[in-house]
Amino acid sequence: MSAPLHIHLTPGDEAPLYRQLVRQVVAAIASGHLAPGARLPSLRELAKTLVVAPLTVKKAYDVLEERDLIETRRGQGTFVRLDAGSSSREATERLRPLARRLLVEADLANVDPEALSLLLDRERTRLREERETREEAS
Amino acid sequence: MSAPLHIHLTPGDEAPLYRQLVRQVVAAIASGHLAPGARLPSLRELAKTLVVAPLTVKKAYDVLEERDLIETRRGQGTFVRLDAGSSSREATERLRPLARRLLVEADLANVDPEALSLLLDRERTRLREERETREEAS
DNA sequence: CCAACTGTTATAGTCATCTATAACACCGAA
DNA sequence: TTCGGTGTTATAGATGACTATAACAGTTGG
Structure with missing residues (x-):
């Protein structure tokens, strides 16, 4: 299963x-x-x-x-894998270029660092809610 | 030119x-x-x-x-374009999926929200420094 | 006009992606 | 062992993305 x-x-x-x-x-x-x-x-x-x-x-x-x-x-x-996510070195390397792209696009849209921080918080909350919704459905 | x-x-x-x-x-x-x-x-x-x-x-x-x-x-x-970056609606739409990916990868690497915030600050500084370096070279 | 620049378009070749099919190798339970 | 599941590999074909080459069309300044 x-x-x-x-x-x-x-x-x-x-x-x-x-x-x-x-x-x-x-x-x-x-x-x-x-x-x-x-x-x-x-x-x-x-x-x-x-x-x-x-x-x-x-x-x-x-x-x-x-x-x-x-x-x-x-x-x-x-x-x-039991240690999935523990090799944070590899995953952290994945973070930097993503962060750069996000910063560049934010700059282009005239989104302040604080506004970007808020957007991230909002999106984090949304992700959590989605997870909870899925757990209820199961 | x-x-x-x-x-x-x-x-x-x-x-x-x-x-x-x-x-x-x-x-x-x-x-x-x-x-x-x-x-x-x-x-x-x-x-x-x-x-x-x-x-x-x-x-x-x-x-x-x-x-x-x-x-x-x-x-x-x-x-x-003279109004490049003013249509922030389109650019903001571009931000969300990017933010999601960043949050997911951060979660996978066990990177706290605060640590992620620090990483973004660092990368922001780096972008600024790169820009200044280029301006000096020109 | 004409020459030298500009962007535009058509054609073709290469490669990644996806699909379909089939055969192979391994594991666990009956 | 045998059977039904698992992942693995090879092949071939269709489609579309990507890139290069070359010819086309508009703009400017001499």
């Missing part, structure tokens, strides 16, 4: 399907919705749910494994 | 060339390095400098024009 993983993909989006999937699984892990040790849906199962080819799912899982977030066991399934 | 536009592209990067170019021009506009009304390098001139095809530069300029940041005049050149 495996967690239901409320994921929604948008074909034809700017980001390819497998990258959308990567981001949403990362979000699920970060939010605790996918706990360390949890089993992810199998390639074929998730592929059927999302109506994509199994290879597309595998490609996403490959990226996640490359980031040391998950671990695959042939014949058993795919699991969230 | 046109501003020198210190830009560096990385072929083979995850982001295609024309998008890298878009980001860096946006940064130049946001930082004031490219003032409203300023003329951007011509397609062929910038293409020659960056060692890419003129069409690649045009594609980047197309995106920037779509975002109402620049304006092209056939036979004359490409210019930063």
Whole structure:
């Protein structure tokens, strides 16, 4: 068995399907919705749910494994690593370019540092609410 | 004549060339390095400098024009719009998904909200320093 | 007019992405 | 062992993104 993983993909989006999937699984892990040790849906199962080819799912899982977030066991399934998120060095490196882009776009929109801080707080709250909503649904 | 536009592209990067170019021009506009009304390098001139095809530069300029940041005049050149950055609605919309990604990655790396705030401050300072360094060089 | 600049467009080749199909290898339970 | 699940790999094809080349069209100044 495996967690239901409320994921929604948008074909034809700017980001390819497998990258959308990567981001949403990362979000699920970060939010605790996918706990360390949890089993992810199998390639074929998730592929059927999302109506994509199994290879597309595998490609996403490959990226996640490359980031040391998950671990695959042939014949058993795919699991969230127990130390997922502990290798903060790699994840922190991911933060800087994102932060830069955010700062540049904020500057362009004449958004003050304080206003940006408020926006982040608001978005943080929204993320928490979404998580709680999902937990109620389950 | 046109501003020198210190830009560096990385072929083979995850982001295609024309998008890298878009980001860096946006940064130049946001930082004031490219003032409203300023003329951007011509397609062929910038293409020659960056060692890419003129069409690649045009594609980047197309995106920037779509975002109402620049304006092209056939036979004359490409210019930063006088009201660049004033349509903050569009730019603010760009902020939210970026903020979400940052928050998710921060959460994954066990980065507190306060630590994230500090990181943003640091990066803001770094951006300012880079801008000043460029101004000295010119 | 004409020459030298500007942006624009058409064409074509390369590559990433996604899909579909199939075969293979491993694990655990009946 | 056998069966049904798991991940893995190889192949091939369609589509679209990306880039390069070249020809086209407007603008300016001599």
